Structures are given as structure tokens and as C-alpha cells.
Amino acid sequence: MTAPPLAVVAGTGFYDLEALQDRSEQTVETRWGPARVTHGRWHGLPVVFLTRHGPGHTLPPHLVNYRANIRALADLGCTDVLAVNVTGSIDPDLAPGDLLCLDDFLDLTRQRPLTFFDGSGPQGVVHVDVSTPYHPELRRELLEAAAALGQPMRDGGVYAAFEGPRFETAAEIRLARLAGADVAGMTGVPEVTLAHEAGLRYAAVSLVVNPATGVGEGTEPITMSEIEAVLTRSREAVVAVLDELVHTRATFAEEDAG
Numbered sequence: 001m002t003a004p005p006l007a008v009v010a011g012t013g014f015y016d017l018e019a020l021q022d023r024s025e026q027t028v029e030t031r032w033g034p035a036r037v038t039h040g041r042w043h044g045l046p047v048v049f050l051t052r053h054g055p056g057h058t059l060p061p062h063l064v065n066y067r068a069n070i071r072a073l074a075d076l077g078c079t080d081v082l083a084v085n086v087t088g089s090i091d092p093d094l095a096p097g098d099l100l101c102l103d104d105f106l107d108l109t110r111q112r113p114l115t116f117f118d119g120s121g122p123q124g125v126v127h128v129d130v131s132t133p134y135h136p137e138l139r140r141e142l143l144e145a146a147a148a149l150g151q152p153m154r155d156g157g158v159y160a161a162f163e164g165p166r167f168e169t170a171a172e173i174r175l176a177r178l179a180g181a182d183v184a185g186m187t188g189v190p191e192v193t194l195a196h197e198a199g200l201r202y203a204a205v206s207l208v209v210n211p212a213t214g215v216g217e218g219t220e221p222i223t224m225s226e227i228e229a230v231l232t233r234s235r236e237a238v239v240a241v242l243d244e245l246v247h248t249r250a251t252f253a254e255e256d257a258g
């Protein structure tokens with residue numbers, strides 16, 4: 001039996017997965033609009049890659065069509081989604097380049113379409129459970145992949161999802177800190193909750209690319225050049241963890257087949 005494709009969804013700085021072989025592009029039409037994906041094989045396993053801001057990063061976080069993206073992945077038969085979100089660190093013990101395997105989120109977004117269940121579908125009104133937002137089995141795979149590479153990855157972290165596209169004020173970051181947030185981003189929600197609604201297993205790696213506003217030494221403005229510099233030196237670490245995870249899956253698949 002062919003394994004369902006593994007979905008990889010990434011954003012800023014992650015516009016391609018160079019390791020993919022036998023590549024093909026597809027625009028998947030969904031009830032919520034089109035989604036652009038790249039199909040390929042990674043260590044022989046089928047993978048669907050989706051860059052959430054679109055090729056060339058044309059969509060700001062509040063205008064990403066999260067519903068089309070997640071619906072497309074489900075329609076393509078994916079069951080597992082590995083997401084990458086770059087973030088600003090709220091926890092002062094975190095530094096640019098650090099990786100976290102998220103285990104919870106705070107939704108501080110304001111104006112996004114949040115749900116597939118708007119009451120008009122056959123299911124009517126649905127309230128999904130998100131007491132375990134990030135799938136424990138996928139989290140374990142990510143953490144084991146990082147450990148196998150000797151790549152530090154914090155086990156757990158609370159992602160505060162802000163509306164964007166502006167960065168936060170220092171007061172907003174202090175508020176999120178009081179509520180237990182470790183990192184700030186703009187795209188993790190509603191991606192994670194839509195994945196739940198679609199019945200997909202979802203886990204996310206967060207790569208810290210800057211101290212969030214007001215965190216750390218002083219009150220330096222956040223610049224894209226500092227973020228790009230961190231991405232240039234740390235992007236490969238994230239890809240290496242995903243590569244190790246897929247390689248491990250491929251090894252198990254071969255053993256099962258043999």
C-alpha cells in the first residue's frame with residue numbers, strides 16, 4: 001500500500017524544499033479557493049510541500065488562505081502535516097537560531113476566517129477539541145529526529161499568534177508573556193486549528209529569528225535584515241531535522257515492505 005503523502009507547510013524563508021525529487025507543481029481547487037503545492041519524493045516517500053505565503057512571498061500573514069491550504073492537503077490524501085513557523089522570542093532565555101517543538105498556542109488574531117464549520121455545511125455547527133493542539137506522535141518524531149542529529153530543540157513552547165502584518169508593541173509582548181507565551185508569530189493560527197477540523201495530525205517547529213519587541217537588551221527595532229541573517233544561518237538546521245524524520249520513516253517503510 002502506498003503511504004499517504006506527508007505535508008510540509010512552511011513560510012518565511014522556506015520557499016522550496018530542494019531535497020524533493022520527481023517534482024511536479026499543482027494548483028488544487030477547493031471550496032475555499034485555490035492552493036498551490038509542490039509534489040515530490042523525499043527519501044522515496046511522497047511529500048506535498050506548501051509555502052504558505054505563496055511562491056515569492058506575496059501573501060501577508062493575515063491574507064494567507066489557510067482554509068484553502070489545509071483543505072487542499074486533506075483532499076490530496078495527506079494525514080500528517082509538519083509546519084515550520086519563524087518567530088520572535090518572548091521567553092528571554094531563547095535566542096535567534098533556537099528551535100522549539102510547539103505544544104500549545106494563544107490565538108490573538110482578530111479578523112481571519114477561522115473555521116471550515118460556518119454552519120452552512122452538512123455537519124452544521126461543530127466545536128473541535130484542541131486540548132492537544134500539536135500531535136504527540138508527530139512531536140515525538142520531530143524531537144527524536146533533532147536528537148539523532150544532536151540538534152537542540154526545546155520540547156514544548158507556547159506560540160502567540162498575532163494578527164500582523166505589523167510587529168507587536170512591547171506591551172502586547174508583555175501581555176503574551178504574562179499569559180505564558182514563549183514565541184510570537186503571525187501564521188500558526190488558524191492553520192493548526194483548521195488542521196484539527198480537517199482531521200489532520202499537525203505539529204510545528206518554531207525557529208526563533210529575532211527577540212520579540214522589547215525583549216532582551218533594549219528597544220532596538222526589529223529589522224528584516226536581522227531576520228534574513230538568522231534564516232540564512234539556521235534554515236538548514238530545520239531542513240535537516242525534517243530530512244532526518246523523513247529518512248527514519250523511509251527506513252521503517254522499507255523494513256515493513258521487506
Ligand SMILES: CSC[C@H]1O[C@H](OP(=O)(O)O)[C@H](O)[C@@H]1O
Pocket residue numbers: 010011012052053060061084085086087164185186187188227
Ligand atoms: C518576516 S517576519 C514576519 C513573518 O515571519 C513569520 O512567518 P511564518 O510564520 O510564515 O514562518 C510571521 O508569521 C510573519 O509571516
Ligand code: HPA
Pocket residue numbers: 086087088089162167168184185186209210211212213222
Ligand atoms: O517578532 C515577531 N513577531 C511576530 N511574528 C514574527 N515572525 C518573526 N518574528 C516575529
